[in-house]
Amino acid sequence: MTKNTTTERGQYPLFLDEPTDVDLLSFDAVASTVVEAVLDPRLDPIALGLSGSWGSGKTSVLRLIARQLRESTGEVGTCLVIETDPWRYDPQLGIKESLIGEILTAIEAALPADGVGEKSKALLKRLMKRVDWTKAMKLAATSAITVSLPSVDKVLDLVKPKSEVEGEDQPEPITDMVQFRAEFAALLESDGLAEIENVVVLVDDLDRCLPETVVETLETIRLFLSVPKMSFVIAADEERVAEAIATRFSDSGEIGEESPARLYLHKIVQTSVPVPALSDFDTEAYLVLLQIRSLVSSDADYDTIVAEVAEARHAAVMIETVKSLQRTEFVEHRNNAARIRPIIHEKTRGNPRRIKRFLNDLSVRLSIAAKRGISLDEATIAKLMVLEQYFPQEFKTVTDWLRERTLRSNLEALEVQAGTPESTETTSHDTTEVDSESAGEAEPDDTEKSPKKAAKADTPSAKPQFSEGLIRWARLSPALANKDIAPYLVFAASFKSVFLESDALPESIRDMATQLLSRSTSEARRVSDDMLRNLEPSNANRLVTYIGGVIVDEPQRQTGGVIAMLRISRVQPGAVKSVVNALKRIKPSDLKVAAFTTLQATDAPEIMAQFDAMATASGKGELTGAMAAVKEDV
Incomplete structure (x- = not known):
């Protein structure tokens, strides 16, 4: 994976929700603390927790730990790093068996190819056969409900060791997991693994697992794998892990550090290194x-x-x-x-x-x-x-x-x-x-x-x-009162299925308002002067007030709104005052030349006076010029 986790196409890249190899948050200090602990011979064997909430960066820290451990090879001896994720295990094949099998497979790959490792390979095969045998039994047990299987003896025959050399006997698989720990310890101390001083297993996403997986993973670490040379770093939200453990133990009523779940966890994980929240x-x-x-x-x-x-x-x-x-x-x-x-x-x-x-x-x-x-x-x-x-x-x-x-x-x-x-x-x-x-x-x-x-x-x-x-949010810059944010609010509200159509108007004139404010001139003209003339005076004033609010909140609709209000004032003399009041809400600096397009010298004197005052207050020559042209009836 490249270091650039953003999309390269487009002006607005997205960021992958994946761990990164680039340490953007100086988690190296946390990683080095863990590395020092797992490489300390006085703490052998050890299981450490890497605790943090979901999304806190635990997986990224695990990657840093793996990198630092691999870089340490040659300085303090060979370190075998194994990365595993119980969240991805198949429950039908067994959680214990999956974890052990993954570790044994990694150890097998680390064994030397020459004859030095022959004894180690024999021990490894014996342990691997135990894992295969247990997996076969679990699979038989979970599958027998729906399919017809051969006898148990025949199932075991499938995983019994067979000699690769004619006449040479292979050891029988371990059929008792109590034996497993002793032979696993012997494997790590065998000549074939003499160059490996530390086997460090990095366990990720344990807090995402079902309670059964959480408990079985911890039990496997404690009962079968906790032997010299072995170290575990378990990245998980400690609270979630404790909750999962609690489903398997009766609650004594204690809470916090003294709860049975916590005591169980701390018996397995000696201490936890927290992933700090960002400052x-x-x-x-x-x-x-x-x-x-x-x-x-x-x-x-x-x-x-x-x-x-x-x-x-x-x-x-x-x-x-x-x-x-x-x-x-x-x-x-x-x-x-x-x-x-x-x-x-x-x-x-x-x-x-x-x-x-x-x-x-x-x-x-x-x-x-x-x-x-x-x-x-x-x-x-x-x-x-x-x-x-x-x-x-x-x-x-x-x-x-x-x-x-x-x-x-x-x-x-x-x-x-x-x-x-x-x-x-x-x-x-x-x-x-x-x-x-x-x-x-x-x-x-x-x-x-x-x-x-x-x-x-x-x-x-x-x-x-x-x-x-609201006050706290408003204090963030930039100021928004002078910006046309209405289109964005409509757009953002649509993500939440919020309908922003105004209910400030009676239904009888709501469609009329929509048409008058349309960006299409022909659509606006569908509202005839006769329709405006026949409005009740109260509805005419409501319509003007509403249009005035729209053109203040959405300046891009100012021209159409002003034209509509002027049309209403010409056929509804009682609406003139409302038109003047609506015009007063427009900042002179926001007034557009296009608003003068249909203004006529014969319009109500109060409206003409308001336009004149606004043009003068704006200090803009194009507005005062437009007003002068209207007065001259040009």
Whole structure:
């Protein structure tokens, strides 16, 4: 497997959920601690636990241990490393037999080809035949329910040793497992294995196994294989293993370290080396190193970056000081990692697999969003992903704002209250509303006031109330109130089967609103002036208010929305005030020239005054020019 575990195709790579040979997390310290223990002759034989939750990196540490042990060959003698995974054993062939057979097969491969190992080979064959005999018996027992088998004697004949040399007797297989341990010890001390000083068995994924497999594996280690020269490293979540053991032992009522399951486990596994959860630094480093992998073409170059990050970790300095991460193409990934790291670290509890899963989900969102024409930057989508993944109730709140057409105003109020980086700066020089006096109109009703104004009110009761989770999320940069995030929210909600169609309108005019806001001009024209004229005045005002909310929350629909409101105002004079109030919610800087397309000098004076005030407040020559052209009826 290559070191680059990301997909090389596409702008948004996925990361395989597989152990890696590249130590991105400085687990080498954990691995070397285990290696020192299993090679210490004073601790022979030993069984060590490598404890950590699922996804914590136990398998990656086992790989580092295997590599360090193999590299130690020649320094402290020959070390035979055997890697096994009981999760993949066939229960019909026996758990004990599968583990023992795997170890004996590896030992057989290590025996010398010359005559020195003949005695060792004879012992090995005797042990292997015992394993074959037991497997045959188990298979016969489990298969006899459904198939007709020969007699037990004939089954045993299948596995009895046969001489390869005519006239030479072979030893009978061991039929009593009590004999096995003694002969296994003799095998390891035989001349053929004199050069091997350590046999280290690395057991992975034990915590994934069924309780029966867990107990049988541990019993095999303790009863049959725990002899001099043998060492075991068992990678598993100790809590899950203890739970599996508990299914085989009566519960005395004790808990924790004194429970029967714990005592049983500690009798077999002398001590456990924990795989530590990632620190803040580790989490940020992992986020950066994973994301930049697809940008680094050379394995050697990537290894250099990883080594420099490890040096920074050991020196307890910030990741920003790592020289190799200063490349321009890495800046965005570094900034994104720094932004989301505090929440990612807390919500994943420093678990590498969960962090990788978040990045994979982010890559999927970025890829699909780009193909759907959602032009949001990666930092914005990453922030929205944090909300979606780790604040589900708050995500629902924000999508409810979109449904109710109060998204932009609520985001502004939230960011003001949270003190979001960039929010104060972006709103201070860009007034959301033009004062009503400048438009020649009275203040809108209380229901029309924006939450931004409410947030500035002196009385606490006037302040919008946001959850602590929302405020915490809002403090992440970038600020979102000025971004068109509605298309992404609709897209993200679809992953959770959340329907965001607004229920703010009566059914009688809901279809009309959809048609008026359509990107197709012909579809919008299907709503005739007569249909608008025949609306009840209250429904006309509701329709305008709704359209006004849409074009604020989804600026890409502004032109069609303004055209629709102007059409309504011309046939429903009572809706003029609602149109003016809707226009006030548009920031002057967000106003588009296209919104002036159908504006006429004969339109209501209040509407003309509002457009004029907004064009002037924007400071944009193209808007003031468009307004002048309308006044001249050009």
